[in-house]
Amino acid sequence: MSQSSAAAPQGGPVFLHVGSPKTGTTFLQNVLWDQRALAAEQGLLLPGRRFHDHYLATLDVRGLATSPTAPPEAAGRWAALVAEAEGWTGNTLISHELFASATAEQARRAVAAFGDREVHIVLTARDLVRQVPAEWQEHIKHRSTVTMERFLDDLRADRAHRTWFWQVQDFADVLRRWGATVPAERVHVVTVPPPGADSGTLWNRFATLLGVDPASFDTSASRSNSSLGLEQAELLRRVNAELGDRVPLPGPYPQLAKNVLAHRLLAGRPGTRLVLDEAADTFARERSAEIVADLRELGYDVVGDLDELVPAPADAPAAIPTPSEADLAAEGVAAIAGLLDEMARRLVALRRAEEVARTAREKPVRYMVVQTAKRNRAVGAAHRAYRRVLRRG
Template sequence: MPPSTSRSAARGAAQSPRPAVFLHVGAAKSGTTFLQHVLWHNRDRLRERGVLYPGKDIAAHVRAAFDLRRTFFSGASDPRTRGAWRALVDEARAWQGDVIVSQELFAPARPAYVRQAMADLDFADVHVIFTVRDLGRQIPAHWQEDVKNRFATPFTEFVAALRRRNWRTFESARLFWGLQDPVAVLGRWGAGLPPERVHVVTLPKPGAPRDLLWRRFCTATGLVPDDYDLSTTFANPSLGLPETQFLLRLNEALGDRVGWHAYNDDVKLFLAQHVLAARPSPVRIELPAEHVPWATERAVEMAEDLRAAGYHVVGDLYELMPAAASGPALGTAPAHPPDEPCWAEMADVGVDAISALLRRVLERKDGADAVPGAELPVRDQIDLLRRDSADLAQTTGRLAHDAAPLAERAVRNVNDRYPAARRLHGAYRRFRSGTGRSGAETGTR
């Protein structure tokens, strides 16, 4: 493996001879998808510069986060997550340079799982990175992301739960603050780390250069931003309000009748992220004006706590202050209340959704029809399967017989061909069993 040629300036004046592992643990909807695609598509360039972005595919870090936390989406499981964290750690340990791991699903990890992660990574200097965006944008973005994951909580109820003192009793609020609260997340992940190895990267305000977040991330990790190609990156765009309202009502209608994996493939990944996210929606989801003072007060508390902790801040904590909701004073139409149905726009969304799903069904049917033998009646196909199963069982039996140990087959052949050998073999077994009994009876060991 090549030696590490990249060393973060955040390590301080006395650079450690040990490699560094940069754990980017969130937050969700804070540019994480953008950063992860930059890292994945530049993994060869990273290796050339002594930095590893581990994993066999782009979802390896997702599986590792689920494996470390011993969890998965509610009501579902995925055997591919088992051992995924250990595989990532082993790959990082075998590398002689720095390592970057990035996945927002690490953020809610309980303290026990965080301690396990730190123990597993004890061969390196661990740095923790948290990218954070202002609540004015983050709350609407997180709500529509929940809807994309089959939640059916109206926006008003969602925000009300976030504001309650007993927010831990509400699932949607637990999920939000577990992923989004930088003070709480870094309180767990940064426990025991020097504050200079905990990096808070603030998201630029709207209108900033597209690559500014990447440049800030590079400041935290010690990468040279211009060494990498940003042309093939992928964003995770938020849905517009009509699209989210349509999907929320679809979730209500489906309930639990569709399994998670089918929902994930057909509704979330295809319908929501491929079809609906591509629509040019003129209606954005905004935090209503009545919630902005509370969000601002909460942001001030967060900024003060982060500053007091002494973490390395890349950007400006002032960027955590929510902007005021759109209104006539800004020369735009008033923000549309998120729970007020956009009926006409939802009808257009429904037409696009139905047509896309029908085309998907036809494409799958055409694919199934192209399979050899698909033109046969179902009864004939079942008969063929039965015949093939019988042939497979017969072949497997022959293979098992041929794979028997040579000595075992030789003993069987001798016993079959020579009755005296069979009698001698039987006497030897009786002698062995008799020896065992006498030894037990006399107490010998």
């Protein structure tokens, strides 16, 4: 990862939104990227051509850009975002939840790349009672075959906090790593409100911190990360076990299993909400309280209320519900039907693409006219008139 050599402060603050996963990050990112021009009009730059560039920057920052499985364009991506920010006179936002797993040294180098520019660290945080089942589900979407019961056992046994979950979900630890080189008042914890709160609360908090007008953005079309019910998650877990390594990750697995099967087909199905059993619920609340105590001691700026990270005790089942085989069979049938429908639509699109390619090869003049007609109204009108004459003749 390269470093910038900026000698003097330029432009407004740089906000590094470093996580955590499953805290509304997808929703917030979609709102801003879908209305990137509006954000720029209000002085907020999202550097890069698309959100994927911020993902590539996480690989660069975390020393993964040279991995054989990393996209070649990941190398130098952080320096490219820094350079673009240096040329902007307003505020800048770089946002991706995978920054949360960076080591203290990686975070230090990333912040140092901005030289004397004012850098702020932002972390969105949600109570662990919701985070634990959400993270298990996300693991399943990334080809895990671990049951929720085993996942919970592993979390409780990991006293050294070496697992991925604690790397990104111990909010105080994430901010110790990222906030070590900036003043505490420039480290911001944005809390996710509890269930039942106004749906716009998180966006209002985040946007206000960034210096844009929350009310001027349309949040209705921006999707959050799709959630699965218990039955759908268990079906995908069993599919993962059956697939083994046949659909690689990295490779086609995210597009086929996560995007199509999980998000497009299973997420829209009615299912039982994922909840913790009584013992895990108690553990999550106690651990949340410990993290909140750490955050209070660190003295960071809080946008929202840290008490929102420790929900009040509620009834929890003695054991995690188990979906019936009949329910799983029904989900399997629906999934197969959905996949066949998806394949049929893709075959139609493929045949159309092949027809266009064949026309371009065999009848280049006709292809050029048709393509020009699609872009030019006058040419399009002339082309339609010509076709009417041919039909009459």
